[in-house]
Amino acid sequence: METIQREQTEVLNPYEIVKRQIDTAAAKLQLPEHVTELLKRPKRVLSVSFPVRMDDGSVRIFEGYRSQHNDAVGPTKGGIRFHPDVTIDEVKALSMWMTFKCGVVGLPYGGGKGGVIVDPRTLSKGELERLSRAFMEAIADIVGPERDIPAPDVYTTPQIMGWMMDTFSRLRGHNSPGVITGKPIIIGGSQGRNAATAQGCVYAIQSALEDIKLPIEKAKVAVQGFGNAGRIAARLLTDLGATVVAVSDSRGGVYDANGLDLDRVEQLKDEATILDYGASYHISNEQLLELDVDILIPAALENVITQENAPRVKARIIAEAANGPTTPEADAILNKNGTIVIPDILANAGGVTVSYFEWVQNLMNYYWSEEEVLEKLQVNMVKSYNAVRDLAKEYGTDLRTAAYMISLQRVTEAMRARGWV
Numbered sequence: 486m487e488t489i490q491r492e493q494t495e496v497l498n499p500y501e502i503v504k505r506q507i508d509t510a511a512a513k514l515q516l517p518e519h520v521t522e523l524l525k526r527p528k529r530v531l532s533v534s535f536p537v538r539m540d541d542g543s544v545r546i547f548e549g550y551r552s553q554h555n556d557a558v559g560p561t562k563g564g565i566r567f568h569p570d571v572t573i574d575e576v577k578a579l580s581m582w583m584t585f586k587c588g589v590v591g592l593p594y595g596g597g598k599g600g601v602i603v604d605p606r607t608l609s610k611g612e613l614e615r616l617s618r619a620f621m622e623a624i625a626d627i628v629g630p631e632r633d634i635p636a637p638d639v640y641t642t643p644q645i646m647g648w649m650m651d652t653f654s655r656l657r658g659h660n661s662p663g664v665i666t667g668k669p670i671i672i673g674g675s676q677g678r679n680a681a682t683a684q685g686c687v688y689a690i691q692s693a694l695e696d697i698k699l700p701i702e703k704a705k706v707a708v709q710g711f712g713n714a715g716r717i718a719a720r721l722l723t724d725l726g727a728t729v730v731a732v733s734d735s736r737g738g739v740y741d742a743n744g745l746d747l748d749r750v751e752q753l754k755d756e757a758t759i760l761d762y763g764a765s766y767h768i769s770n771e772q773l774l775e776l777d778v779d780i781l782i783p784a785a786l787e788n789v790i791t792q793e794n795a796p797r798v799k800a801r802i803i804a805e806a807a808n809g810p811t812t813p814e815a816d817a818i819l820n821k822n823g824t825i826v827i828p829d830i831l832a833n834a835g836g837v838t839v840s841y842f843e844w845v846q847n848l849m850n851y852y853w854s855e856e857e858v859l860e861k862l863q864v865n866m867v868k869s870y871n872a873v874r875d876l877a878k879e880y881g882t883d884l885r886t887a888a889y890m891i892s893l894q895r896v897t898e899a900m901r902a903r904g905w906v
């Protein structure tokens with residue numbers, strides 16, 4: 486995974502943002518205050534410190550967290566992040582977002598998230614393995630296939646998931662692949678997981694294009710971020726006939742109004758940098774967001790569309806492959822301008838959906854082909870997009886609020902059925 490240079494952006498406190506998003510949707514649903522207050526707090530947050538032996542024989546103490554937001558609908562689910570900027574508030578907020586993401590696409594999960602304060606680029610492979618195994622040991626009492634199922638996130642990889650699954654299985658004394666998703670395929674990973682986020686995002690975009698009656702062959706696309714989500718989305722849209730006019734990564738972007746030669750961009754990215762496409766094609770990441778395109782896919786960082794640049798955004802559809810790319814103030818401006826914003830909890834839910842499929846396959850010990858996985862993903866994404874779009878129409882609101890309303894409603898119903906509220 487590439488560097489996500491979060492340090493470059495001033496990140497709004499995600500915990501405050503998610504609480505505001507809950508309030509907006511809860512007001513529409515007229516939820517009682519005690520329900521809203523419960524939803525604003527994680528059920529359980531575990532804070533751990535653990536020692537790791539370094540290659541030079543010294544011992545370093547690391548800190549990490551696991552937050553389980555709400556398990557009314559089912560076991561909690563969400564990634565583990567290794568990053569020097571991890572904070573307990575961030576992990577809590579991300580676990581809350583996971584509840585709403587699982588809710589909007591109808592997965593039988595609540596939200597969880599974990600993180601360790603570490604810059605994994607400073608560790609050797611052996612140190613990284615010992616750290617990964619030690620963190621899993623530290624949280625093993627509260628995770629498990631029926632309790633809380635982690636997955637990869639920033640700076641954590643299928644290999645790390647493999648080590649963690651192995652540690653958990655050793656502690657339990659039997660093979661337990663369903664404890665974690667995003668594993669290498671040979672030990673229970675799912676076909677289709679690598680492209681799942683981008684693929685899910687593209688299914689949602691196709692539905693939105695149908696709504697505005699724009700054939701995909703006529704659509705111009707700009708993609709910010711050329712990693713797992715952005716690069717694969719650009720490829721899939723090109724293969725469907727769309728014209729990708731701009732892409733960027735952390736160093737900047739390239740733009741050709743007539744369409745980029747995506748094969749060449751991919752090759753340049755693998756060899757060195759997309760900027761080798763040619764100096765006359767260069768644009769900045771800020772310019773990319775304001776291009777005259779039909780579809781804009783922010784697939785890199787948080788808070789890139791702000792109240793400052795939102796009035797200049799021309800895209801008719803914004804598909805939030807990244808988590809939290811639009812600030813609440815920018816959201817209001819985009820909604821006023823009639824931009825269709827497919828919210829992150831829906832647009833990038835393909836990843837957790839295929840993680841769910843991985844867990845189901847692990848529990849059955851029976852594995853699907855890539856075609857089967859993608860077909861099930863498509864059915865679920867299109868169904869979820871349509872439900873959000875229809876509710877937004879019914880309430881005269883935006884897609885984000887409607888997505889939250891569906892999630893909140895679902896979690897609230899489950900809490901009522903259990904007699905919690």
Ligand code: NAD
Pocket residue numbers: 486487488489490493682709710711712713714715733734735736770784785786787806807808833834836837
């Ligand atoms: P990645 O590390 O594979 O790619 C990130 C890309 O962003 C890279 O191309 C990097 O160069 C680029 N980037 C970094 N700083 C940038 C900057 N300042 N301006 C422009 N581009 C910059 O990460 P990813 O997995 O593709 O994740 C991207 C976003 O999608 C994140 O917000 C992530 O939370 C979200 N997301 C990913 C998944 C998934 O399954 N991969 C699932 C849900 C959400």
